[in-house]
Amino acid sequence: MVERVDFLVVGSGIAGAPAAYELAAKAKVLVVEREGAHGVHTTGRSAALYSAAYGNAAIRALTLASRPFYDAPPPGFADYPLLTPRGCLYIATAGQEAALAAIEAEAVASGVTMRRVGAAAAREICPILKDAYLVDATHEPDAMDIDVQALHHGYLRGLKTRGGEARLDAEVTGLARVGDVWVATLGDGTTVEAGTVIDAAGAWADHVAGLAGVQQIGLAPKRRTALILEAPPGTEPGPWPAVIDADEQFYFKPEAGRILASPADETPSAPCDAQPDEWDIAVCVDRIQQAAELPVRRVLRSWAGLRTFAPDRSPVIGYDVAAPGFFWLAGQGGYGVQTAPAAGRVAAALALGEAIPADVAALGVTAAMLAPGRLR
Structure with a gap:
C-alpha cells in the first residue's frame, strides 16, 4: 500500500521537528528518521545556549525572532520553562580587542543588548578568569540556557497532536520524481508519495x-568536541555566565554543578556518528586553563557532534528551483537549537508558498538570503 502525504520531512532533529509541527496545522505531514530515537546526533549534543550575539546576521535575526516563542510557548507545549537565566561573557586577551569590539558592534546593530564591562567586572561575574589573561569583556545579560529536550519533545508531541506522524527506523533509501509527486522508498520497503520532500537531514x-x-x-559537516569537567574545589559555578573567547577558540559554561x-573545534568530517578525539580534548583543557583557574584532574565525560555549514554559514531554507517539490532545510551550523522556533516558522511559510512571517522579516530576514539558489 502506498502512503500519501502533503509533506515528507526527512530528519526529526531540531530542523525537521519545528517545521513539521508548523506545517501540520495546515497539511498532512510525515517525518521519517533513520535512527531508532529522535535527536541522536547534533540535536542531542547541543551546548544548549541561547545567545543572540552568536553567529552571523541571519543567525542573529532568527535567534531574536525565536525569543517570543521561548518566553511564551503555546499552552501544553512544555511542562517547564524552555529558558533559564545564564548570561554570556565574550572575553578578550591581548590582541583580541578588535574581535571583541566587532562582536559587540554587530550584536548591538542587530538589536541585542550588550554591555562592555571590562576585565575587572568580568572577573567579578566569573571569578575563575585569570587576571593575567583577561584584558576586556562584553556581557550579554539576556543569554539563556535552553532545555533542548523539552523544546524538541514539545515539537514532536505537538506534531502528533496536530495529526502528523514521526516515524523512527525509517531511512529513505530512494527518492524519485514521478509526475507531480515525489516517491520515497523507505528501508522497510514502504513507499510514500509526497507533494513536497523537505530535506532536514542535517549532516546527511x-x-x-x-x-x-x-x-x-x-x-x-564539521566536528565539535565537548567535555564535562569538575568545578574548581570550593566554588559554586551555578551563577556564572557562559564564557566565549572573542576568536571562538574555546567556551565554557556551568552545567549541573560542573x-x-x-x-x-571545526574539524571537517564525513556524515557519521561523531566521536571525540583525544587531541581535541587536550587542546580544550590547555586553552581554558590559560584563561581560567580551572584545575583538571580528570575529564568526567566527553562527546562530539557534527555542525553542518553552508559555504556562507547561513541556513539553507527554500525550494530548489531546479527540482520541483524539493525543499532544503539544512546548514544550521551550531545554531539550530537557538534559531529553531523562527526557522521552523520560516520553513513552513516558504514551503506553503507564503511570505516570511512579518516579525521575522522585520528583523531583516529575506527568502533570498536563505534560498539554496544563492549557493549555485
Missing part, C-alpha cells in the same frame, strides 16, 4: 539530495 542533507538526483549545495567546555 546533501546525501538525501543525491538520492533524489538533486544537485548538492556543498554542505560541510563545567561544560569545548575547544570550539
